[in-house]
Amino acid sequence: MNKNVLRLLFGFIFASLLAYTSWASTRQPVWEWRGFAIQPDNWWTIATLVDAYYGFLTFYVWVFYKETRALARLGWFVAIMLLGNMAMSAYVLWQLARLRDDEPASAILVRRSA
DSSP states (O other): OOOOHHHHHHOOOOOHHHHHHHHHHHHHHGGGOOSSSSSSTHHHHHHHHHHHHHHHHHHHHHHHHHHHHHHHHHHHHHHHHHTTHHHHHHHHHHHHHSSOTTOOGGGGSSSOOO
8 A cells, every 4th residue: 555545544534533523522422422322322322333443444454564465355354344353353463473483573563575
């Protein structure tokens, strides 16, 4: 992914979260949120879900960078969108397990050489 694609993606995430959170705030202050299904509480439920899935997408950008095979990219995308933090933690554990004993944990952040 090039920098312009990342700027567009994360600019959209920032702007849309800011807009939706601001809009939901006009419906009900967040400190008055009481549940999931009652009006207007569902606006904060939706905001929370949108925020969570944008977090999943943000994590997936790193996975997309790390994985070079299309099938692996697709599989991890589906897993992350369906399982969220469970899939994300599994991916990090898998990356840590692949490290050699002499590699620092920070080595998981970059692609491996072929």
